[in-house]
């Protein structure tokens with residue numbers, strides 16, 4: 001190629017390496033079953049209410065979806081006591097993270113985030129020509145003192161992944177209050193609460209809506225991909241001030257949230273029982289894993305999400321490959337430069353037993 005056709009930011013982005021599909025892996029490894037404990041999905045699947053709502057829409061898929069997600073926003077307004085003007089719905093949290101960067105980041109603008117954390121924050125900022133300051137975790141938590149030191153006139157966004165992915169632990173109300181108190185009001189705080197329903201079981205988890213009510217430059221991101229069990233439909237939402245939604249709505253595509261996703265989202269919001277059952281199972285299975293780790297002297301991070309981060313003490317690439325041959329798919333820590341760690345999604349009771357049994361044999 002004689003001239004560089006691509007935007008210069010394209011070169012700064014590390015390509016996302018998606019895992020192979022379960023079907024592909026089964027074929028490749030000659031396995032009948034693979035337990036996928038790699039993407040923090042709901043092992044119980046979607047609620048019956050979500051499925052019912054999807055079925056009602058199946059005959060209308062030739063008609064474009066509602067670009068404003070009106071009915072879903074009605075439900076969210078009821079739930080959070082907010083107005084439509086405070087909500088942006090997106091094609092998964094991922095799309096919303098892209099829109100956030102597109103809305104705020106000019107070339108040279110800065111954003112602050114933890115390291116390791118959810119990779120999309122940095123990649124979207126870099127893609128807009130911004131600077132992504134990735135601050136090493138301290139005692140496996142966001143190091144807010146260092147975040148605060150990094151703030152300057154160019155700082156637009158601070159990302160707080162709470163609970164953090166891949167570590168699974170939370171920043172407490174006191175931690176967040178400290179950050180809010182020491183951050184200028186014209187810096188946007190982005191609270192990524194993808195695992196909110198699991199996290200609120202910890203009574204130290206902060207109330208970010210209360211922060212939003214007092215501090216308009218605040219964004220709260222939630223998703224239907226985790227506890228609601230509809231990851232493949234791609235739908236999430238964010239809550240923020242009307243000024244921010246007005247700007248963000250200019251950046252979104254018109255028909256970006258499909259009809260079935262909107263319907264399933266409404267169904268999911270109508271069914272707390274499914275959420276409660278999912279969260280209860282999650283902590284029951286997680287405690288079995290913790291017990292195994294403790295009995296085998298493995299360091300792990302206390303999690304308030306639907307996955308757990310554990311130090312196996314040996315090369316995670318090798319453990320990952322050996323577990324896969326036994327039909328267990330996890331996320332190896334070398335992705336985050338933590339070579340001996342594994343991130344394991346919490347599955348059903350059977351999946352948990354299979355994982356523990358396989359890990360025991362592999363180690």
Ligand SMILES: Cc1ncc(COP(=O)(O)O)c(C=O)c1O
Pocket residue numbers: 039040091092093094095118161164165192194222223224225231235236
């Ligand atoms: C912390 C965090 N934020 C956002 C997302 C995006 O989720 P989705 O695009 O499925 O809504 C994920 C998904 O794994 C996540 O872990």
